[in-house]
Amino acid sequence: MIEFLLRMGDNTLVLGHRVSEWCGHAPVLEEDIALANIALDMIGQTRMWLGLAGEVEGQGRDADALAFRRDAWDFRNLLLVERPNRDFGHTLMRQFLFDLWHHERLADLCLSADDRVAGIAAKCVKEADYHLERSTDLIIRLGDGSAESHARMQEALAALWPYVGEMFTDDDVDAAMAEQGVAPLPSSQRARFDTALQDVFATATLTRPESDFAHQGGRTGTHTEDLGHMLATMQFLQRAYPDARW
């Protein structure tokens, strides 16, 4: 159960921090505010997932302790969300692929046999619905935009596609969660994801890469070096000044 909660919370924590890196740097003011809002939504969701994880663990660790005092190998997020921002196209493509999966996932979790999980999912799903609407709109406009924006979106898709498969891989934790009715198997989402993806890409004039090769490991703690760099920045204050408050 705790592994499952960490996976949910670490996804939104890592992606929320990544998106927050745009704050003050986005191409236009409107996008800057929108990205900051989305980042804040995800950090808020993290509080709930990691808060519950700490409660279930029962060793006195709260959401802050889990976020700021764990090392990279203890993180259970998908490799997709730790990919660096690079350009705006990469950031938006990463967001779209995650949102499409995340929204479906939360919709499924609203029906969880565990009331606490269902409760958190019900709160998060509205935010995820908006995130998906926004990233879909932007993917369509940039994919079906100028020659340059189209090329950049297609390039971002090619770079991020190998990280999509991990979202739909089942392991022992997933099997146990499915057995207890907490969460359906990730693989059960794949068909819905592919259909929705195809619809958006058709309008956005983007081509889905052919290879379904998928990097694995994020959900069991084997991360890319990019996560370490990100955590070094994110966790600096609590590492240098433990229990600092203001």
Added chain:
Amino acid sequence: MANDWPLWEVFIRGQHGLSHRHVGSLHAPDAELAVLNARDVYTRRNEGVSIWVVKSADVTASAPSRKGPMFDPSNSKTYRHPTFFDIPDDVGSM
């Protein structure tokens, strides 16, 4: 970039029963994204239940230099103001 994007005027209805009010303006590539941008820029603190956006270029405004002829003549016509009625408390805000 924002330089290429048209400017949009944003109107937000604060609650049901009230009218949309002009709250400001922003840049967006098209109407749908203008609504989403308005949601993010102007309704972060639960300010509204409905958003309108209108291209600023589509707004026809009265000229400031015509202020005198346009508005001054009504200044002295107090009989046009419905200030002589007592409004019952039950009516609420008008």
